[in-house]
Amino acid sequence: MIEAKNLWKQYGDNVVLEQLNLTVNEGDFITMVGSSGCGKSTFLKLLLGTESLTRGELLINKKPIPNEPGPERGIVFQQYSVFPHMTVLENVMAAKAFSRQGITGYLFGNAKRDAKEAAEAILTEVGLQHSLNKYPHELSGGMKQRLAIAQALLGKPKILLLDEPFGALDPGIRAEMHQLVLNLWREHGLTIFMVTHDLKEGFSLGTRLWVFDKIRHDPQEPNAYGATITYDIPVTRNHEDSLKMLTEHTSKSSTTITQ
Numbered sequence: 001m002i003e004a005k006n007l008w009k010q011y012g013d014n015v016v017l018e019q020l021n022l023t024v025n026e027g028d029f030i031t032m033v034g035s036s037g038c039g040k041s042t043f044l045k046l047l048l049g050t051e052s053l054t055r056g057e058l059l060i061n062k063k064p065i066p067n068e069p070g071p072e073r074g075i076v077f078q079q080y081s082v083f084p085h086m087t088v089l090e091n092v093m094a095a096k097a098f099s100r101q102g103i104t105g106y107l108f109g110n111a112k113r114d115a116k117e118a119a120e121a122i123l124t125e126v127g128l129q130h131s132l133n134k135y136p137h138e139l140s141g142g143m144k145q146r147l148a149i150a151q152a153l154l155g156k157p158k159i160l161l162l163d164e165p166f167g168a169l170d171p172g173i174r175a176e177m178h179q180l181v182l183n184l185w186r187e188h189g190l191t192i193f194m195v196t197h198d199l200k201e202g203f204s205l206g207t208r209l210w211v212f213d214k215i216r217h218d219p220q221e222p223n224a225y226g227a228t229i230t231y232d233i234p235v236t237r238n239h240e241d242s243l244k245m246l247t248e249h250t251s252k253s254s255t256t257i258t259q
């Protein structure tokens with residue numbers, strides 16, 4: 001279970017997030033929307049542990065989230081984050097070596113064989129079993145994101161953080177990636193936080209959709225107040241109902257969301 005209690009994050013005088021209070025249960029699939037710059041990626045970085053909060057608490061299973069990334073939290077970014085000079089298989093094995101021994105880590109003997117087997121298994125799961133020896137420049141955008149997902153899953157995370165992972169992909173490829181993520185979510189029992197600019201994507205993937213927005217504004221000092229979660233919408237399987245609910249909510253809010 002993940003909890004935020006009166007969480008604030010600011011960079012200098014720029015208040016990015018304020019008064020975040022939330023509880024996320026294991027297995028939730030949270031999709032996050034909100035205007036550009038309102039702090040969605042910052043929230044993911046707090047969960048990842050690469051940024052620290054300014055005030056309040058952020059807890060996993062009642063303990064503060066470690067302030068550094070760990071194998072139990074995997075992340076996939078929109079930009080392809082793979083090593084260009086390594087094959088698909090080497091990329092995933094390198095992720096394993098770094099997670100075990102730091103950036104200079106090498107694997108030998110049994111550890112290397114185990115890492116190779118684990119890498120091949122996860123690459124098969126994401127559909128790259130026929131591309132193990134290809135280099136990233138030989139992969140399509142969707143295949144590169146499959147590789148990034150494989151890297152993120154290698155540490156067997158319980159929490160997967162997705163920062164607009166499919167924003168750069170064509171609609172047909174996106175649909176395939178949606179199916180992959182839903183399968184992985186179910187099979188690995190993941191808790192997922194996914195930032196998206198696509199409301200339909202948010203509704204079709206998530207079990208809860210969060211809207212980030214500011215509840216206080218000072219036109220003289222735009223950075224004085226941060227965003228919070230203004231709507232936490234359970235996604236019904238009937239997307240029409242969910243969309244209607246959100247339209248009603250946002251007509252009362254200052255957020256403009258395009259469908």
Ligand SMILES: Nc1ncnc2c1ncn2[C@@H]1O[C@H](COP(=O)(O)OP(=O)(O)OP(=O)(O)O)[C@@H](O)[C@H]1O
Nearest residue numbers: 011014016034035036037038039040041042043195
């Ligand atoms: N390392 C940093 N130092 C200072 N300010 C930062 C830093 N990272 C983010 N910010 C600021 O925090 C605010 C929120 O940025 P963030 O990237 O979280 O927004 P976002 O909602 O993810 O935006 P987008 O949808 O455009 O990706 C912005 O004002 C940004 O300039």
